[in-house]
């Protein structure tokens with residue numbers, strides 16, 4: 001209990017300091033606890049500390065971890081932060097409260113159709129591949145305007161913001177700054193950026209959601 005409670009308190013303090021340094025309201029930054037691969041007792045501990053916002057990167061794993069807890073914890077909020085295949089859209093729309101990884105028209109179309117079918121219009125983010133890495137999902141910065149237009153005009157999806165995962169071998173600041181610039185240009189209020197090792201930089205550059213796994217829960221190696 002104490003370790004995770006201490007981690008959470010320390011993270012919140014660091015977020016507060018970084019926000020103040022940037023002249024931002026710390027309340028405008030939400031801490032998403034990334035619970036992928038974490039053992040059950042750590043999840044229970046996190047819930048006991050009052051944490052309610054969690055991120056998961058795989059639909060199947062998230063279903064196993066959260067579908068029962070969802071029933072008992074009405075204020076739980078789950079963000080999908082990993083790539084979504086169209087054959088998992090039905091489960092994803094039923095389980096999650098926000099999809100952060102919309103990155104192609106085919107996925108946007110499938111999400112729109114499923115949200116309509118379930119009567120569950122989720123806020124979504126578009127994932128941008130700011131480093132234009134071959135293996136990484138996300139739309140390229142150049143492809144963003146077309147995808148955003150399609151989401152808004154053709155599919156009627158409520159796009160609230162942008163999300164990115166910078167290349168591992170580059171300083172993240174330029175990627176965060178690019179994401180912030182793209183969001184401002186397109187009137188998008190939310191920015192999901194920053195992980196355990198760079199969330200303070202992300203907060204200084206405008207993050208409204210930071211996705212923190214290991215610095216919250218401890219190492220994922222069990």
Ligand SMILES: *Cc1c(COP(=O)(O)O)cnc(C)c1O
Nearest residue numbers: 034057081195196211212213214
């Ligand atoms: C795993 C993961 C995180 C959290 O990573 P940490 O380094 O453990 O904080 C954040 N975002 C995404 C998309 C992830 O897959």
